[in-house]
Amino acid sequence: DVKVTQSSRYLVKRTGEKVFLECVQDMDHENMFWYRQDPGLGLRLIYFSYDVKMKEKGDIPEGYSVSREKKERFSLILESASTNQTSMYLCASSDYWTVAGSQETQYFGPGTRLLVL
Amino acid sequence: KNQVEQSPQSLIILEGKNCTLQCNYTVSPFSNLRWYKQDTGRGPVSLTIMTFSENTKSNGRYTATLDADTKQSSLHITASQLSDSASYICVVPGTYKYIFGTGTRLKVLA
Numbered sequence: 001d002v003k004v005t006q007s008s009r010y011l012v013k014r015t016g017e018k019v020f021l022e023c024v025q026d027m028d029h030e031n032m033f034w035y036r037q038d039p040g041l042g043l044r045l046i047y048f049s050y051d052v053k054m055k056e057k058g059d060i061p062e063g064y065s066v067s068r069e070k071k072e073r074f075s076l077i078l079e080s081a082s083t084n085q086t087s088m089y090l091c092a093s094s095d096y097w098t099v100a101g102s103q104e105t106q107y108f109g110p111g112t113r114l115l116v117l
Numbered sequence: 118k119n120q121v122e123q124s125p126q127s128l129i130i131l132e133g134k135n136c137t138l139q140c141n142y143t144v145s146p147f148s149n150l151r152w153y154k155q156d157t158g159r160g161p162v163s164l165t166i167m168t169f170s171e172n173t174k175s176n177g178r179y180t181a182t183l184d185a186d187t188k189q190s191s192l193h194i195t196a197s198q199l200s201d202s203a204s205y206i207c208v209v210p211g212t213y214k215y216i217f218g219t220g221t222r223l224k225v226l227a
Contacts, residue, residue: 004160033215042206042219043161050213058214090160105151106208106215108160 003027004109006091012115019078021112023091031094032074033106034058034066036087043090049074081116088113119144119211123218131226134197138221140190140207152181152192153206155220161206164192197225 007022025032031050035043035058045058047066055066063085067075074093078085089112095104121142130136142150149168153161165176167183167190174181178201180193194201202225207218 040219043217045214048214056213092160105163105166108153108162110160111158113158 004091004093004107006089006109006112008112009110010113010115012117013078013081014117015082017078017081017116019081019114019116021076021078021089021091021114023074023076023093023109024072025074025091025093025107026072027093027095027107028071029093029095029107030071032068033092033094034064034074034076035090035092036060036085037090037111038087046076081114083116086114086116119209119216121207121209121216121218123205123207123221125221126219127222127224129224129226130197132197132199135193135195136197136223138192138194138205138207138223140192140218142188142190142207142209142216144209144211144216147185147188148210150183150190151208152179152190153208155204155206157203164205194223197223199225199227201225 004025033048034046037043044060046064049055049068052071065077091109092106094106124139151166152164154164155161165181178195183190204220204222206220209216
C-alpha cells in the first residue's frame with residue numbers, strides 16, 4: 001500500500017514563527033503536492049513538484065515556500081506564520097503525469113491541522 | 118474555466134437509506150473523474166475512478182455513474198451505514214493539476 005506520512009497531526013504556532021511541514025511518500029512517486037483545506041472552499045493547491053528540486057506554484061502560493069531535495073520528501077515552509085494560515089494542510093503524491101491528464105490516483109497523507117495564534 | 122461543482126453541500130440521512138451525490142464538471146480535455154471519501158480529520162481516500170468510456174462502476178455499496186456528454190457524475194450510496202458519514206469529493210485531472218469540487222458532507226444518523 002502507498003503510504004504518505006506527514007510529520008505532525010496537530011501544530012500550534014505563534015504569529016511570525018517559521019513553520020515546517022514535512023511529507024514523506026514511500027512509493028517512488030514523481031509528483032508531490034501541498035494543499036490547504038478550509039470549510040466551504042475545498043482543497044486548494046499551494047505548490048506542487050514533479051521532480052526532485054523542481055517546484056511549481058499552485059493557486060495560492062503567497063506566504064509559502066517548498067523544498068524537494070529528495071524524491072520521497074516534500075516540505076512546506078511558512079516563512080512567517082499568520083493567523084490566516086490556520087488551516088488543514090494535506091500532502092499528496094501521485095505517479096507520472098501525461099499531457100492528457102493523469103490516470104494515476106493521488107494518495108493523501110493524514111493531514112496537519114495548523115493553528116496560528 | 119475548469120471547474121468541478123458538487124451538490125448538495127450537505128446531506129443528512131437515516132441509517133439504511135440510500136442517497137445520491139452529484140458532480141458537474143467543465144474540465145477540458147477530460148480523461149477521468151474520481152470520487153474520494155474523507156473522514157473527519159483525515160486525508161481523502163480514493164473510492165473509484167471513472168474513465169471516459171465508463172458509464173457505471175461499483176465498489177461495494179458505492180456506485181458511480183458518468184455521463185461524458187452532459188459532463189455529470191453521481192455517487193450513489195446504498196443501504197447507508199454510520200461509517201459512511203464523511204465528506205465526498207469529486208476530482209477531475211486538468212492540465213498538470215487536479216481540479217477539486219468543494220465536496221458533499223454526508224451525515225448518517227442512527
